[in-house]
Amino acid sequence: MKPAHLAHPGPSATQSAPISDRHRHTTGKYGSIIALLMLFTVGSACADLKAESDVQRGRYLIQVSGCNDCHTPGYMETDGKVDEKLWLTGSQLGWRGPWGTTYASNLRLVVQNLTEQQWLSHARGPWRPPMPWFNLRKMRDEDLMAIFRYIRHLGPSGAPAPLYLPPDQMPKMPYAQFPGAVP
Numbered sequence: 001m002k003p004a005h006l007a008h009p010g011p012s013a014t015q016s017a018p019i020s021d022r023h024r025h026t027t028g029k030y031g032s033i034i035a036l037l038m039l040f041t042v043g044s045a046c047a048d049l050k051a052e053s054d055v056q057r058g059r060y061l062i063q064v065s066g067c068n069d070c071h072t073p074g075y076m077e078t079d080g081k082v083d084e085k086l087w088l089t090g091s092q093l094g095w096r097g098p099w100g101t102t103y104a105s106n107l108r109l110v111v112q113n114l115t116e117q118q119w120l121s122h123a124r125g126p127w128r129p130p131m132p133w134f135n136l137r138k139m140r141d142e143d144l145m146a147i148f149r150y151i152r153h154l155g156p157s158g159a160p161a162p163l164y165l166p167p168d169q170m171p172k173m174p175y176a177q178f179p180g181a182v183p
């Protein structure tokens with residue numbers, strides 16, 4: 001006589017199908033939730049990476065397009081050896097010419113009051129010399145936006161630059177004189 005377990009498939013064999021079936025369904029349900037969660041995680045990690053790369057790109061663009069030269073105190077005079085904490089905090093050096101006397105603004109404060117869209121038109125001027133606003137008109141939106149995000153990332157710092165002076169007023173602080181008659 002055959003052992004009982006060989007003669008009959010036995011209850012465990014027949015019952016195992018529904019159990020593993022149920023198991024499969026459960027895995028399927030949780031599986032899709034897990035997959036969804038992973039998608040969110042990957043999605044937000046991608047967004048973080050994008051924000052991070054925007055900031056890094058903005059930092060790079062600031063350096064190579066010369067914004068620090070005028071907007072960071074002492075940057076040109078020290079071959080760029082200025083602590084990043086002071087970058088773009090504006091300058092007390094006046095630029096005097098037929099347009100009057102201008103001062104490179106404290107961009108760390110300026111960006112605090114602007115939305116991304118406002119920044120795009122704000123940065124593209126027109127402004128008075130020697131601000132090269134016409135170059136920013138050639139810059140792609142995403143590059144200019146990266147600059148904005150970088151400056152925002154640095155956070156507000158410093159005091160506003162001195163106010164613009166009309167041509168008939170003599171600056172009290174040091175200034176660079178451009179050629180051309182000052183009326």
Ligand code: HEC
Nearest residue numbers: 065066067070102103104105110123127128130131132164
């Ligand atoms: C040669 C000097 C110089 C360089 C280089 C320069 N700027 Fe300026 N920038 C100025 C001056 C001066 C002003 C003030 C102009 C005025 O009073 O009309 C100014 C004004 C601005 C303003 C207007 C801010 C406000 O007061 O609301 C923005 C925005 C700006 N600059 C962004 C930049 C960016 C971004 C770069 C780099 C791509 C840059 N500037 C490069 C000198 C410069």
